[in-house]
Each structure stands twice: as C-alpha cells, then as structure tokens.
Amino acid sequence: xxxxxQPPILVQIVDDHPMVQxxxxxxxxxxxxxxxxxxxxxxxxxxxxAIELKPDVIxxxxxxxxxxxxxxxxxxxxxxxxxxxxxxxxxxxxxxxKSAIQAGAVGYLLKDTTSEEIYxxxxxxxxxxxxxxSSIAKLxxxxxxxxxxxxxxxxxxxxxxxxxxxxxxxxxxxxxxNISFRTVEAHRRNMKTKLGIHSLAKLISYAVKxxxxxx
Amino acid sequence: xxxxxQPPILVQIVDDHPMVQxxxxxxxxxxxxxxxxxxxxxxxxxxxxAIELKPDVIxxxxxxxxxxxxxxxxxxxxxxxxxxxxxxxxxxxxxxxKSAIQAGAVGYLLKDTTSEEIYxxxxxxxxxxxxxxSSIAKLxxxxxxxxxxxxxxxxxxxxxxxxxxxxxxxxxxxxxxNISFRTVEAHRRNMKTKLGIHSLAKLISYAVKxxxxxx
DNA sequence: TTGTACCTAGGTATAACTACCTAGTCAAGT
DNA sequence: ACTTGACTAGGTAGTTATACCTAGGTACAA
Numbered sequence: 001x002x003x004x005x006q007p008p009i010l011v012q013i014v015d016d017h018p019m020v021q022x023x024x025x026x027x028x029x030x031x032x033x034x035x036x037x038x039x040x041x042x043x044x045x046x047x048x049x050a051i052e053l054k055p056d057v058i059x060x061x062x063x064x065x066x067x068x069x070x071x072x073x074x075x076x077x078x079x080x081x082x083x084x085x086x087x088x089x090x091x092x093x094x095x096x097x098k099s100a101i102q103a104g105a106v107g108y109l110l111k112d113t114t115s116e117e118i119y120x121x122x123x124x125x126x127x128x129x130x131x132x133x134s135s136i137a138k139l140x141x142x143x144x145x146x147x148x149x150x151x152x153x154x155x156x157x158x159x160x161x162x163x164x165x166x167x168x169x170x171x172x173x174x175x176x177x178n179i180s181f182r183t184v185e186a187h188r189r190n191m192k193t194k195l196g197i198h199s200l201a202k203l204i205s206y207a208v209k210x211x212x213x214x215x
Numbered sequence: 216x217x218x219x220x221q222p223p224i225l226v227q228i229v230d231d232h233p234m235v236q237x238x239x240x241x242x243x244x245x246x247x248x249x250x251x252x253x254x255x256x257x258x259x260x261x262x263x264x265a266i267e268l269k270p271d272v273i274x275x276x277x278x279x280x281x282x283x284x285x286x287x288x289x290x291x292x293x294x295x296x297x298x299x300x301x302x303x304x305x306x307x308x309x310x311x312x313k314s315a316i317q318a319g320a321v322g323y324l325l326k327d328t329t330s331e332e333i334y335x336x337x338x339x340x341x342x343x344x345x346x347x348x349s350s351i352a353k354l355x356x357x358x359x360x361x362x363x364x365x366x367x368x369x370x371x372x373x374x375x376x377x378x379x380x381x382x383x384x385x386x387x388x389x390x391x392x393n394i395s396f397r398t399v400e401a402h403r404r405n406m407k408t409k410l411g412i413h414s415l416a417k418l419i420s421y422a423v424k425x426x427x428x429x430x
Numbered sequence: 431t432t433g434t435a436c437c438t439a440g441g442t443a444t445a446a447c448t449a450c451c452t453a454g455t456c457a458a459g460t
Numbered sequence: 461a462c463t464t465g466a467c468t469a470g471g472t473a474g475t476t477a478t479a480c481c482t483a484g485g486t487a488c489a490a
Contacts (some may be wrong), residue, residue: 062328066240114424117349120353124353131275131353133349134332134349134352137352138339138346142239164416165416165417165419165420166416166417166420167412167413167414167416167417167420168414168416169414180401197382198382199382199383199384200415200416200419201270201379201380201381201383201415201416201419202381202382204380204415204419204420204423205381205382205423208419208420208423
C-alpha cells in the first residue's frame, strides 16, 4: 500500500476513547501515504494541536468531554481552512450530521466503517472531495442540508429564489407574495450581489446545487 | 423482523449462479416483509417470468449466458414500468453502472454487500427511491450519468445548456461556439419545447438536477 | 427517395431582466 | 439612542430573453 509519488497525508485524531485512537493508528499505519501526526482526546486540545501540527485531515469524534466535535469543527475550519475535518461518529442522528456539515465537516463516517473506507475517505477529503458513509449519504439524499453558503440568504430571499427556480417571473412572484415586483427585483439583486453572481442562470445553478430548492 | 402493516414486497431473482440464488433466498427469507416469488438464471427467461409474476423488485445479475442483465433491464423497465430493477453485480466497472442506470435500473449493489443492505435496498427501491452501494455512489459522484431524460437533448443542446448554467448569455455562447446568437436562441427554444419548459430558470433547474451540468 | 432529425440563421415584436440610483419602515441588538 | 439588517418600493435606461414566423444544408435511415 504505497503511493510515494505524493507527499503523505498528515492526519490528526481527536477521540476520547483510547481504544478508538489505538485502533485507528493501527489500521492506518498499514498505509504509508498516511501519517498520524497527533492525537488528542478533546475538542479544546484539538484546536491547539491543529494550529501546531497543521494536519491535512482531522478525524473527529463528536461526543467528547469538554468541547464537542461539532464546536471544535466549526472553530478549526474557520481558523485553518486548509485542514479538512472528517467526522467519525457512532451516531447517524440526522441532527448531528446536519450540524457537522454546517460546522464545516467535509465527511461523516460511522464507526462500523471498514479501515479501507476510512483510508479512502481520508484520501478523498484531502483531495478536496467529500465522503459520507452510505447510510449517511442516504440520509442526506432525503434531507438535504443547507450549507453555510445557503445560509447567507435571508428567508425572504430563499422564498423568492425557490419561485424563480420554478420558472416564475418577478411579476408572478410579486403577485404570489403580494408585494411590488420592484421588491422582488430588489431581492434578486441583493442575492446576486451577496453571492457574487451576475445572472439568473447562475443563481439557479447555485440554488439547486446548494439544496435551497426543495423539489 | 416483521412489518405486517404493509403488504410484502414481491422479489424476483435473476442470477445464473445457483449459489448466489440460494444465498439470496436464505438471507432474505429472514425478513417476512419480503417474498421471493421466482428465480431464473438468464435474462431472456427473466422477462417472461416477470410478466407472469409481476414482482415489485427484480434482483438482477449482469453477466448471464444468453441475455445479459443490462439488456434484460432495458426491456423489463419498458414493459413493466411498475417493476423496479436492482442490479446485483460483482463488477463496479463505471461502464456497467452507467449502462445499468441508462437501462432503467434504480439501484446497484455489489455482491460483497451485507444482507441487511440488500434488504434495505429492496425496501428503498420498492418505495420509489434509489439505492447504490457506497463505492458505486462515490463513482456516480465523480461521473454523473446522463439518464434517459437528459438524453432527450442533443449534443449541441447540452453544450449550450452547460454554458447557460454557467451564466453565459446567448450572445456570449454564440461567440464561444462561433455561431450566430440566433442559432443559440434556436437551441434554447428547442430544448424548452422538447422538455415542456417555458423559462430559462426552470431549464437550469432541470439541467442541474439531471446532471447535465458537469461542475 | 423521401422522410426525419439536427444544426444552422434570420425578422419582428413584446416581455423580462439588469444596472445604476434613492429611500422609507420596522425589528433587533449594542 | 444608535446602528444594522431585512423588507419594502420606485425611477430610468439599457440589455437580454421569449414568442411567434420562416428556411437552407446535411446526414442518416426507412
């Protein structure tokens, strides 16, 4: 299992179960393109370690003593945008998954995952992709998560956007919402400005990709 | 494992390996909301059996003696639109997966899948959803498959559509493709007509949802 | 050879969107 | 009390899209 044409991926482990830490280290030591550069057992320690070690990927548990993995993920992804956080949790609770993604996690694995899949997931997120366990992916299909991006839009803007994606014109939307069509146009303009988009088409692309549109 | 509030799901197995047939029957007999109503060892027999038995779900192998599973899937999904075909294959070859989906399969499982996942997948497709093994889903993320829907569009139309989704105007696209902007408008008009769509916004929604747009 | 589908291109008129600008009200938080 | 953000609304001008219409060339199959 070698891939020496690429520099190794630096991985930091954050998990309060010593057995999980040990198991992960043992499993991943098998792959020589991955190096475990540090492990901590709490979210608050994780940030300091991460700033020091600048890992490529952090394998993050959610339930931990003082600072949970979601909060830690939010801080780390903000402070170290280069570092990818991959959640490794026992729980497939939709709320946990949603929170993790909104906090900036780019993957979510369940702890019954095989070491091969963990290896694959680390490689994937290190390369800027995302990776979710199949049951999580299924869950996400049913309940698309509003990412941070889509939260930039206000409620009213999202309403207008959803009608736009259905092919309604400003005039039609104005009638539906009982407001002036100039207001609808103002919402459109504001959305485009805040998202850095200059056309309806790209706005719709954006909306569909980020799950703002329900149907 | 019972769910007697719902009628059982009728499942037909199409696989030329007796061991696989036996194994599937044994695994699935554990769940009393699934009934194996028949099994055949070739695609050509499968169609006749399917017309006779009207199963809810067909577990279909790909490699089979006279008629392969892809062709059988295409015929069955056309003749029996109510019947969902779930591919169960050893191969994760992207071409196989692509062909299967284009033939109308609504799921693709690898044969190393657990019986729990097969059970889940059967339930999912019977309820009108789709289900793919995680490695297949990963593959689909990287290589989105043009479904039958998107194949309604010609190559040129898809090119125009992809530029539209990037926010380009007809005039800009015309310049890029070295054609008249009236031609670009003609393509837009034709796409909308053949898809029954009356606005750019809805066209973009359609494109993104059906994976015509790459990025 | 006679369709049929596809790509191409134009005329004309209307409808819609976009880019600039200003500006009031209201609620929430500092 | 002050600011900030959200929602509202309008003026003006220019650009773009849409809805009708027609029509030639080419390739491929019935």
